[in-house]
Amino acid sequence: MRLLSAVNASSRSWSSSWSRLAHQFLVSLSRNPCRYWSHLSAQSLSMDAVEESLRKALIEKQSAVEAQGNAVRALKAASASKSEIDDAVETLNALKLEKTSVERKLQACLSNAGGENFTNKESFRQAVVNTLERRLFYIPSFKIYGGVAGLYDYGPPGCAVKSNVLSFWRQHFVLEENMLEVDCPCVTPEVVLKASGHVDKFTDLMVKDEKTGTCYRADHLLKDFCSEKLQKDLSITPDKAAELKLVLANLDDLSAEQLGAKIKEYGITAPDSRNPLSDPYPFNLMFQTSIGPSGLSPGYMRPETAQGIFVNFKDLYYYNGNKLPFAAAQIGQAFRNEISPRQGLLRVREFTLAEIEHFVDPVEKSHPKYSEVANLEFLMLPREEQMSGQSAKRMLLGEAVSKGIVNNETLGYFIGRVYLFLTRLAIDKDRLRFRQHLANEMAHYAADCWDAEIECSYGWIESVGIADRSAYDLRAHAEKSGVGLVAHEKFSEPKEVEKLVIAPVKKELGLAFKGNQKMVVEALEKMSEKEALDMRATLESKGSMEFYVCTLGKNVDIKRNMVTIYKEKKKEHQRVFTPSVIEPSFGIGRIIYCLFEHSFYTRPSKAGDEQLNVFRFPPLVAPIKCTVFPLVQNQEYEEVAKIISKSLTAVGISHKIDMTGTSIGKRYARTDELGVPFAVTVDSTSSVTIRERDSKDQVRVGVEEAASIVKEVTEGQRTWAHVWATLPHHSSATVDD
Amino acid sequence: MRLLSAVNASSRSWSSSWSRLAHQFLVSLSRNPCRYWSHLSAQSLSMDAVEESLRKALIEKQSAVEAQGNAVRALKAASASKSEIDDAVETLNALKLEKTSVERKLQACLSNAGGENFTNKESFRQAVVNTLERRLFYIPSFKIYGGVAGLYDYGPPGCAVKSNVLSFWRQHFVLEENMLEVDCPCVTPEVVLKASGHVDKFTDLMVKDEKTGTCYRADHLLKDFCSEKLQKDLSITPDKAAELKLVLANLDDLSAEQLGAKIKEYGITAPDSRNPLSDPYPFNLMFQTSIGPSGLSPGYMRPETAQGIFVNFKDLYYYNGNKLPFAAAQIGQAFRNEISPRQGLLRVREFTLAEIEHFVDPVEKSHPKYSEVANLEFLMLPREEQMSGQSAKRMLLGEAVSKGIVNNETLGYFIGRVYLFLTRLAIDKDRLRFRQHLANEMAHYAADCWDAEIECSYGWIESVGIADRSAYDLRAHAEKSGVGLVAHEKFSEPKEVEKLVIAPVKKELGLAFKGNQKMVVEALEKMSEKEALDMRATLESKGSMEFYVCTLGKNVDIKRNMVTIYKEKKKEHQRVFTPSVIEPSFGIGRIIYCLFEHSFYTRPSKAGDEQLNVFRFPPLVAPIKCTVFPLVQNQEYEEVAKIISKSLTAVGISHKIDMTGTSIGKRYARTDELGVPFAVTVDSTSSVTIRERDSKDQVRVGVEEAASIVKEVTEGQRTWAHVWATLPHHSSATVDD
DSSP states (O other): TTTOOOOHHHHHHHHHHHHHHHHHHHHHHHOOOOTTTSTTTOOOOOOOOHHHHHHHHHHHHHHHHHHHHHHHHHHHTOOOHHHHHHHHHHHHHHHHHHHHHHHHHHHHHHHHHHOOOOHHHHHHHHHHHHHHHHHTTEETGGGGGGTTTOOOEEEEHHHHHHHHHHHHHHHIIIIITTTTTTEEEEEEEHHHHHEEEEEEEEEEEEEEEETTTOOOHHHHHHHHHHHHHHHHTTTHHHHHHHHHHHHHGGGGGGGGHHHHHHHHHHHHHOTTTOBBBBBEEEEOOOOEEOOOSSSEEEEEOSOOOOHHHTTTTTHHHHHHTSSOOOOEEEEEEOOOOOOSOOOOOGSEEEEEEEEEEEOOOTOOOOOGGGGGGTTTTEEEHHHHHHHHTOOEEOHHHHHHHHHSSSHHHHHHHHHHHHHHHHHHTOOOOGGGGEEEEEEEGTTOOOOEEEEEEEEEETTEEEEEEEEEEEHHHHHHHHHHHOOOOOOOEEEEEEEEEOOOEEEEEEEHHHHHGGGGHHHHHHHHHHHHHOOOHHHHHHHHHHHHHEEEEETTTEEEEHHHHHGEEEEEEEEEEEEEEOOEEEEEEEEEHHHHHHHHHEEEEEOOTSSSEEEEEEEOOOOTTOSSSSSEEEESOOHHHHHHHHHHHHHHHHHHHTTOOOOOOOOOOOOHHHHHHOOOEEEEESSSSEEEEEETTTTOEEEEEEEHHHHHHHHHTTTTSOHEEEEHHSSOOOOTEEETT | OTOOOOHHHHHHHHOOOHHHHHHHHHHHHOOOOOSSSTTTTTSSSOHHHHHHHHHHHHHHHHHHHHHHHOOOOHHTTTTOHHHHHHHHHHHHHHHHHHHHHHHHHHHHHHHHOOOOTTTHHHHHHHHHHHHHHHSSSEEEEEEEGGGOTOOOOOOOOHHHHHHHHHHHIIIIITTTOOOOOOOOOOOHHHHHHHHHHHHHHHHEEEEBTTTTTOOEHHHHHHHHHHHHHHOOOTOOOHHHHHHHHHHHGGGOOOHHHHHHHHHHTOOOOOOOTTBBBOOOOEEEOSSSEEOOSSOOOEEOOOOSHHHHTTTHHHHHHHTTTSSSSSSEEEEEEOOOSSOOOOSGGOOSSSSEEEEEEEETTTTTOOTTTGGHHHHHHEEEEEEEHHHOOOOEEEEEHHHHTTTSSSSSSSHHHHHHHHHHHHTTTTTTTTGGGEOOOOOSSSSSSOOOOEEEEEEEETEEEEEEEEEETTTTTHHHHHHHHOOOOOOOEEEEEEEEHHHEEEOHHHHHHHHGGGGGHHHHHHHHOOOOHHHHHHHHHHHHHSSSSEEETTTTTTTEEEEGGGGEEEEEEEEEEEEEOOOEEEEEEEEEEHHHHHHHHHHHHEEEEEEEEEEEEEEEOOOOTOSSOOOOOOOSHHHHHHHHHHHHHHHHTTOOOOOOOOOOOOOOOHHHHHHHHHTTOOEEOOOOEEEEEEEEETOOOOEEEEEEHHHHHHHHHHHTTSSSHHHHHHSOOOOOOOTOO
16 A cells, blocks of 8 residues: 555565566466456456457557558559459558557447456546535645645535545544544654664665656656556557556566566656656655754654554553553554655645554454454455456455454554544445455564555545554664664463573683684574574584684584573563554555545536535545525524524534525525535525435424424434425425525 | 744844943833843843942942951051951951842842742752653653754654644634644755745854764853852852843843853853864754655754745645635744754754734734633733833733734734643643733744743743734745735726826936846836826926936936826726734643643642652643552453443543553552543442542542543543532542552
């Protein structure tokens, strides 16, 4: 998952190599060809058989056309008879038609496989984004100065949606699970991010236009080249097409050298100027700064919030009564200095993360509330299914855990809770899947990792990462800081354990090695259990042995009298261990953007002359819960509207009054476009109507009960169906649009 | 107010000079001597008469002791008689005793004036801070790496308090006032902060240890030197003492040169090494960074959230239906790279600001809801009272506005709302005052400015600034960006206005000035109305005149035929103007710290052997609203506790169960120390007790009604007094501590 664990992504590329990937590709190709090549990292890499045969047929037709063309020219040169030439030309034209027909078929096949409904998706996205920008859900930041790529403001309705999502997150996770919430600064000293690996490995590969200096992400250029070639160049051979698809599928894993080689091989140049490009080199994605005035304390804007929790583990463990498991949580800004941000709200340079670090005993990862989620069923895409090219399938979470597909109960519990969180926000459950990381996608220390991916017009978007990161982070900080970050398990009664003792005899060693004695002693003490037992055996049988001392860089001769190695029984009162951490990490902006897309629809106006935009936000998410409209501009109605507004404020329902003289239909359209679920229309001084946004149904209620009914449906104590079933319907067709 | 408007503070020092300040000092000294010198900027500067006479007396006694000592030595040298010498020594000893007595009186006087209850305040603060750090309300950030000055984490209870304060802020301001909330990034491109003045003027003066390079804030060193000298050096003359006090009182206004001169004059050296110091030079307090990979786009971490609102004015005005007034609001992180942060949570390098920008017609600053706050009465400290050395006095807000002490109704309305906000959080109203900025404290463009100051152990702390900043910010951004940031008032019918027209006759000007014509034309068109009318009069009477063209750097001769100047009547359909902005700006961390101090008290344990700490947070602020305790470890009680916990979750009350076997008294003490207002103790399976934290009173209620009663008192639908009056009291003395 690139957004939420780029360190892992980068550290992965350390170990992977092109040849290994090519091998994997061939294996998977022979096993199970499939067509999901547009999913870059997960799906198997082979081509659709239809596409392959079409590419082959096209090349054959092309050859046939050329051969026939040559034949025609030869006939003309030889001044053959007109009828002979005419026949040959007729054959040529027929071949050209056949070629065109194959071309059309291939084109259709490609646009089908590569981007089903591509045009529809683009125009759908444009409609959503237009509405969002026009109604100030978000705004490109610093617009009056031309903006800055990758920085966006949330305007009033967007800000309210974000605030609602975060409140619900806090309720669903922090409060319901009794998590320890913390709030740490964004400015972070270098040492912390050195320990976490970000200073060395949090990079993307960049190339520069050699003349203008403009920077590009190397993998983006290669991706664009391959996609365009595959999509638009019908003349490439099936082998070439397979190669390009292989490159696309392994883009995330290419080293700088591999990327550079491909860019050279394909002759890729700078997109804006067509100038040659530099070799790819790593660019660190953290915003760097300097803490204090001396210029001697480098710092960074944090690229994730998690490190603030890890460094506080000791205090938090104490706060929790020195008991495991417990979870800490943090909501806050994170920063990534993207090389060339694209995809609007989905790849930005500053964003809100909500992260949970659940600390747990590595040998006991059950969860007391696991049974509450075990029966959930949703789309999952395990590693095996991806390798064999299958798509996501509905699975019982409990089954995935019991079969060992999901590594442990706690990880499973969080997957279930994330599912509930996202679907309660009204993420469409049919466009939500949990995809397991492939072995080569995960950091070497991770036990298991699943991404909640949401499908939107940009494809499947990683929005939440749920990883079992084992003890990696705590160990890294303990080592760097010298402060023990461990947990203790007190035994109810002391346990007897057998321990190996390596006792160098310093006197003998001193006599033998003089000044080098200390290094020999240290080397002996550092031996593993196996090495020590081997040494004991050798010394017992042979009396002496060669022993390599790494700090001396040479072998020394160890004699039987120089070291005693034996096993000893000891009583231990507690177990000391580094906890594992299970980390659900939420990209709040990505979730919100997907929510916008999943909530958006259009419907014709009453006159049928235009399409009206609606966001079907549930009340939980809606920026405003209710609008209050006097039907016409009239002092009496306005007074009633104010009374209702006051009652709504008193019961804590965010709302707005619209007293403008605009037609009620237009006012409904305006409020539908903001996703406001309910509207109270004042059309008398004693009773009013309440309208539900999506059904446009209206009920009639007394002025004094309006606020409490809106409160009940908004807060879920009552459904709209129940309101509709129990209250008189308002049927005036003149009121609505 | 330094925290919230350092730009103004710095820009102020541009215009101030030492001589002007010395003059001010002498004027105020002769008018009204007073003793509040410890308040640096506001109070008059003179010394207490007692202190002055004591300092004089001490110098006289010192001289007398010296003179008598010389006399004794002379007698001994002249081998005078023993009795003569003994008499002289006796006189010397008597004089020394008198001197000591005066010294003691002066010491007492100083510790009284300079830091009343100083020792008490220090130890009180230490008790609060110890409790806060021990219970993880906050934690020095990155503690395991030795921490970073000026960066703090909020731990679980602190984070909950902060979240409660921000929720209430959003409720009290954004929702109740229908403000437009926005959420802008922290990373800000240079151009924005260039326009706002931060790049050039957001600085503090710094000095460096010339050998080690360690940095200090120049004014802090001077302040420490003067305070220590005044406090500890009893031998200084009254004149010297007055001078030091003058320096202290004007610290904020000193230029780099003035500060440097004083540091040299007093021989101040680096506190750690005693090395010489560099001259003071400005250090920009913004954290600098670079946006994107090119290194060519400098950016800063925003020092305030306000600029994000100003640059969006145009869109927000449109969103508000092109109507004034309206307010935008933003909660977010702000960053200030302090030179050497002190004072714990009060001066930090990263903090949460909550800012409101209320845009209003500059000629119409009334407020529709003003009457709701006009009757509030609280401590105010207007400019005049400060100049004449008086302290804050209780005033009716309405009176302050009607007398013109507060510049306008809207400013007054926000002062009232801020008062309500702070006191609802339980800031002690007797330790809260609204202090008006002195004329030299305000930016030149500001119409009026008041700080909400809260008294804590560090003195009076500026926690909210409420400023009428006129049109400054919008004009600055409009000028820099070239985008008009204006409002329109459509007239109901067109208005006839008289406009001055300056029409240069280009043909004549071209003949006369050739290549310089364009610059002459521009200079003519730029004339003010008065200049233009003067020119018309002169040209009419004399036929020509000298006219200075700044872009040419010289005078030119303008003749009557070169320009026509006349008045014209025009019909205007609207007024176009730049709105004024009234800005309440809240330092959330400072408010929270003061809240901690105001809420903290200790009371003896039941056994009387120790002092127990309590935070008397109101439920609105309390990190957890309720704890649930089974009286003893017993499965039945634990089941009941779980049932109550579930009901509390269902009604949305944050709470915690404490099932440990610790004595109930200790568990109450633990929860009191977190400021939890209510505790439910399970001591039977049918009924339980509810305990209120401060009174320690307990009522007995049925298991099924416990949660709803806790909810009612927590949310303020019912007072504890009412609960106590209507429910049976629980009187078992064994239960409480």
